[in-house]
Amino acid sequence: xxxxxxxxxxxxxxxxxxxxxxxxxxxxxxxxxxxxxxxxxxxxxxxxxxxxxxxxxxxxxxxxxxxxxxxxxxxxxxxxxxxxxxxxxxxxxxxxxxxxxxxxxxxxxxxxxxxxxxxxxxxxxxxxxxxxxxxxxxxxxxxxxxxxxxxxxxxxxxxxxxxxxxxxxxxxxxxxxxxxxxxxxxxxxxxxxxxxxxxxxxxxxxxxxxxxxxxxxxxxxxxxxxxxxxxxxxxxxxxxxxxxx
Amino acid sequence: xxxxxxxxxxxxxxxxxxxxxxxxxxxxxxxxxxxxxxxxxxxxxxxxxxxxxxxxxxxxxxxxxxxxxxxxxxxxxxxxxxxxxxxxxxxxxxxxxxxxxxxxxxxxxxxxxxxxxxxxxxxxxxxxxxxxxxxxxxxxxxxxxxxxxxxxxxxxxxxxxxxxxxxxxxxxxxxxxxxxxxxxxxxxxxxxxxxxxxxxxxxxxxxxxxxxxxxxxxxxxxxxxxxxxxxxxxxxxxxxxxxxxxxxxxxxxxxxxxxxxxxxxxxxxxxxxxxxxxxxxxxxxxxxxxxxxxxxxxxxxxxxxxxxxxxxxxxxxxxxxxxxxxxxxxxxxxxxxxxxxxxxxxxxxxxxxxxxxxxxxxxxxxxxxxxxxxxxxxxxxxxxxxxxxxxxxxxxxxxxxxxxxxxxxxxxxxxxxxxxxxxxxxxxxxxxxxxxxxxxxxxxxxxxxxxxxxx
Numbered sequence: 001x002x003x004x005x006x007x008x009x010x011x012x013x014x015x016x017x018x019x020x021x022x023x024x025x026x027x028x029x030x031x032x033x034x035x036x037x038x039x040x041x042x043x044x045x046x047x048x049x050x051x052x053x054x055x056x057x058x059x060x061x062x063x064x065x066x067x068x069x070x071x072x073x074x075x076x077x078x079x080x081x082x083x084x085x086x087x088x089x090x091x092x093x094x095x096x097x098x099x100x101x102x103x104x105x106x107x108x109x110x111x112x113x114x115x116x117x118x119x120x121x122x123x124x125x126x127x128x129x130x131x132x133x134x135x136x137x138x139x140x141x142x143x144x145x146x147x148x149x150x151x152x153x154x155x156x157x158x159x160x161x162x163x164x165x166x167x168x169x170x171x172x173x174x175x176x177x178x179x180x181x182x183x184x185x186x187x188x189x190x191x192x193x194x195x196x197x198x199x200x201x202x203x204x205x206x207x208x209x210x211x212x213x214x215x216x217x218x219x220x221x222x223x224x225x226x227x228x229x230x231x232x233x234x235x236x237x238x239x240x241x242x243x244x245x
Numbered sequence: 246x247x248x249x250x251x252x253x254x255x256x257x258x259x260x261x262x263x264x265x266x267x268x269x270x271x272x273x274x275x276x277x278x279x280x281x282x283x284x285x286x287x288x289x290x291x292x293x294x295x296x297x298x299x300x301x302x303x304x305x306x307x308x309x310x311x312x313x314x315x316x317x318x319x320x321x322x323x324x325x326x327x328x329x330x331x332x333x334x335x336x337x338x339x340x341x342x343x344x345x346x347x348x349x350x351x352x353x354x355x356x357x358x359x360x361x362x363x364x365x366x367x368x369x370x371x372x373x374x375x376x377x378x379x380x381x382x383x384x385x386x387x388x389x390x391x392x393x394x395x396x397x398x399x400x401x402x403x404x405x406x407x408x409x410x411x412x413x414x415x416x417x418x419x420x421x422x423x424x425x426x427x428x429x430x431x432x433x434x435x436x437x438x439x440x441x442x443x444x445x446x447x448x449x450x451x452x453x454x455x456x457x458x459x460x461x462x463x464x465x466x467x468x469x470x471x472x473x474x475x476x477x478x479x480x481x482x483x484x485x486x487x488x489x490x491x492x493x494x495x496x497x498x499x500x501x502x503x504x505x506x507x508x509x510x511x512x513x514x515x516x517x518x519x520x521x522x523x524x525x526x527x528x529x530x531x532x533x534x535x536x537x538x539x540x541x542x543x544x545x546x547x548x549x550x551x552x553x554x555x556x557x558x559x560x561x562x563x564x565x566x567x568x569x570x571x572x573x574x575x576x577x578x579x580x581x582x583x584x585x586x587x588x589x590x591x592x593x594x595x596x597x598x599x600x601x602x603x604x605x606x607x608x609x610x611x612x613x614x615x616x617x618x619x620x621x622x623x624x625x626x627x628x629x630x631x632x633x634x635x636x637x638x639x640x641x642x643x644x645x646x647x648x649x650x651x652x653x654x655x656x657x658x659x660x661x662x663x664x665x666x667x668x669x670x671x672x673x674x675x676x677x678x679x680x681x682x683x684x685x686x687x688x689x690x691x692x693x694x695x696x697x698x699x700x
Contacts, residue, residue: 009643012689013653014682019689035693038646046643048597048616050623051636057644086616137599145277146555146603148286172270176557180596185674186632187594189253192678193262193561194596223679 003033004069006062006103008076009041011215018215021242022075022106028242029114033073036065044082048181052089059090067095071113072103075238077135077214078181080105085138105139106238107213111154117161123243124164128207129155130198130221131174132214141213145174155213158241165240168205175201179220195224202232209233211240247590252562261399266560268396273554275503276604283495293492294608297545300483301535307450307483308526314453315524318515325527328358334525335360335442335475336367342473342521344369344439350457350464351375352444353391353548354477354527357570360442371442372434374463376427383410389564391571392501392550397563431463441467445478445524446547447493451486454514455524458497458507465511475523476513480531481544493547496606500549534582539617543578545607552601552611558594567591574601578614581622589626592618653688660684 003026007019026033042062043055062083066072074080083103090096110116131153135141142153159167178184178194185191199221202210208231212218215236222234256262280286300307312322323338325331331354339347347364349355349371361371361382373382377394381387383406388394395403400418407413413426443464448455455476457464468474484493490510498504516522535541553559553573564572569580569588574595580588592615601611642649660668661684669676 007689009649009653013657014684016685016687016689016692020692023693037690040643040646040649043643046636046640048619049632049636050593050619050621050628051640052620053624054637054640055643057640061644061646133596133598133600137603144600144603146600148280148283176596176598176600178557178596180598182632182636183593183596187249187252187558188674188677189249189256190558190561190594191596193256193259194557195679197266197561219682220679223675223681226680227678 001032001070002068003031004066004072005033005035006066006072006074006079007035007039008074008079008215009039010219011075012039014219015215015236018075018236018238021236021238022073025106025110025119025238025242026073029110029116029119031114034069039065042079042082043086044079045181047082047086048183052086056089059087063087063090063096063099066099066103070102071109072099073106073109074103075106075213075236076216077105077132077139077141078216081134081138105135105141105213107154107158108139108141110241111157117157119158119161119241121161121241121243122163122165122245123240124245126166126168126206126208127159127240128168128170128202128205128210129159130177130202130210130212130217131155132212132217133174133176135213136174142174155237158237159211162240162243164245168202168207170201170205172201177217177221179217181216184220191220192224195220199224199230199232203230207232209235209240211235211237213237246568248562248566248568248594249590251566251568252558252594255563255566256561262561264399265397265563269554269560272393272502273551273604276500276551276554277503279499279503279505283499289492289496290606290608293496293547293606294545296484296489296492297607298542300485301481301541301544304480304483304535307485308480310450311448311453311483312526314451316453318453320453320515320522320524323523323525325525325529327529328527331358331477331525331527331529332360332363335477336364336369338473338475338523339364339369339440342440344473346434346438347371347440347442348374348434348438348463348467348471349442350444350459350467351378351394352442352477353571354444354479355442356388357529358477358527360477372431372438374431374434374461374467375459376424376461379427379431380406383407387565387570389572390550390553391548397565435466435470438467438471440473440475441471442475442477443468445476445482446497447484447490448478448482448524449485449487449490450483452514454487454512455482456490456494457511457513458494458509459511460502460504460508462509465509468511468513469517472519473521473523474513474516475525477525477527479527479529481546497547497549500551500604500606530583534579537582540578540582540614542609543575543582543611543614545609546575546579547607549606551604551606555600555604556595557598557600558596562594567594574611574615575605575609578609578611578618581618585622585626589622592622650690657684657688
């Protein structure tokens with residue numbers, strides 16, 4: 001079984017430690033992981049801004065890069081969501097269909113495909129989980145607070161197995177952080193206010209480290225935390241699951 | 246003015262934003278609690294959505310069936326293809342009865358048609374009798390929410406407003422006193438009204454009757470006291486059978502406010518002896534929306550307002566920032582269909598978080614329609630030059646791995662080496678309130694290559 005490692009553009013450029021943790025974690029779990037060269041972007045920033053037409057080139061490259069793998073795994077719920085739900089703008093060749101069907105967000109891949117939840121990690125901190133919208137409501141990584149379905153959370157299942165980690169309870173369990181891609185710039189005032197409110201919820205809940213399965217939300221929150229010098233650290237869930245502290 | 250500009254102004258008063266957000270979140274939580282008590286809630290939503298889809302696919306037949314049955318019951322039925330026709334029809338009915346004083350219960354359709362200013366221009370007094378609507382009417386504002394029209398106003402603001410218009414005593418925003426005074430004021434208006442206008446929540450094809458839901462009983466009070474009752478409805482308000490009310494009434498109030506049912510669910514079937522009942526059925530852009538396959542399901546809407554209460558952007562920008570009759574997520578998919586130029590910023594006033602689609606009792610895929618409107622708007626409306634060029638260039642760069650790698654390198658070089666004032670300036674909207682990510686020495690590509698080389 002060949003796993004193609006998909007590293008979203010901004011993670012490659014700005015958060016290499018997240019990519020490294022993802023790769024190490026998958027290898028630790030015995031996977032045969034390849035990182036195809038020449039990855040750019042899944043096209044999400046363009047699609048969400050209304051420029052889907054202009055993103056076809058990027059989507060096509062994505063398919064070219066990953067068509068030979070059994071699974072495509074990446075540490076970002078929203079990018080994977082984009083591949084699965086918005087690559088309908090490409091002609092649906094067998095290759096495109098295969099890539100869309102086999103694209104997985106990291107946590108989802110570990111739990112659903114590999115069937116593992118205890119990864120042998122330890123991380124002795126109070127952690128707040130930010131459930132990113134595209135992962136939660138889009139990829140269904142957990143039940144949503146709006147729905148009356150039975151409760152579950154793939155991310156919480158994984159974090160609850162980490163030795164020493166204490167998962168803190170937030171007052172608004174799955175409210176959006178306000179990143180939203182280009183929304184963060186075009187609706188700056190609301191985006192910032194939403195982020196500040198999310199951070200306050202974590203601080204009020206005595207969280208030491210905010211984590212999540214989508215680093216773009218975390219980048220937005222980290223930008224606010226650093227500007228306002230708040231006592232919180234931000235880490236991707238892959239970094240925690242790959243920790244042995 | 247775009248949504249983002251108006252929202253920015255609303256956000257100048259952070260304490261008020263916090264208050265607005267909390268008030269609406271409270272309603273959202275009440276909705277959650279009440280929906281949890283209904284076994285098979287998700288199934289009910291499924292049913293409601295299916296019925297609405299069936300209605301939209303057979304709208305012509307249901308409407309004619311409804312008209313026939315309503316006429317059989319002695320109701321006079323009128324058809325209006327747009328807002329202007331609607332207003333003329335209502336005015337003509339009032340003129341026939343020489344009605345000069347009108348009481349009106351909540352109807353978003355009459356807001357959409359701007360009926361009040363039209364009737365006022367003909368010398369008719371129109372009093373909104375829903376308390377929230379009366380408040381915004383006195384303040385000469387529009388509703389900022391479809392269920393809670395005055396949610397943007399604090400009780401202290403209402404206190405001052407009532408002192409000015411109703412002659413109340415200063416009372417530090419005492420809700421009980423204010424409501425009592427409003428009640429006295431409205432009672433007088435009810436007693437003197439020549440005609441009553443109401444909206445319609447559900448029109449039943451099978452019986453020709455219709456249902457109006459209120460919490461204050463103001464629709465009944467108006468309709469029962471006045472000689473003439475005019476009910477105005479959009480063509481999409483039809484449901485096939487009376488038994489379907491069992492689905493929609495259970496969903497409506499729980500979704501709207503967390504109540505098991507609205508205090509009054511009033512069934513109107515025929516005029517009382519010696520009185521007249523009229524129904525005005527209005528298109529006003531709805532058939533056009535029906536023809537847009539991607540956006541058709543927006544006509545499922547039963548106007549519960551749940552998408553507003555849950556929307557993190559609505560809660561923090563206030564309804565008036567949307568500058569549309571229907572604000573919030575549902576308004577953002579309906580309004581561009583009415584006037585794309587005016588409302589082109591609305592589909593972008595969302596992070597596409599999807600919470601709206603999850604609460605919607607008739608399962609409208611709101612966030613997916615927002616995404617689709619964005620694609621349409623970028624093609625059909627002129628976009629800001631900077632946004633347009635950046636995104637188009639990005640499209641080219643992202644389709645060429647080498648060019649992409651080069652641009653990544655230079656961007657990181659600039660972020661790392663350039664002095665702070667060059668990076669944090671007014672062109673950098675991100676950096677107004679947020680720090681940029683720290684640039685590391687190595688990107689993942691480089692790390693991976695090195696690792697492979699070292700084997």
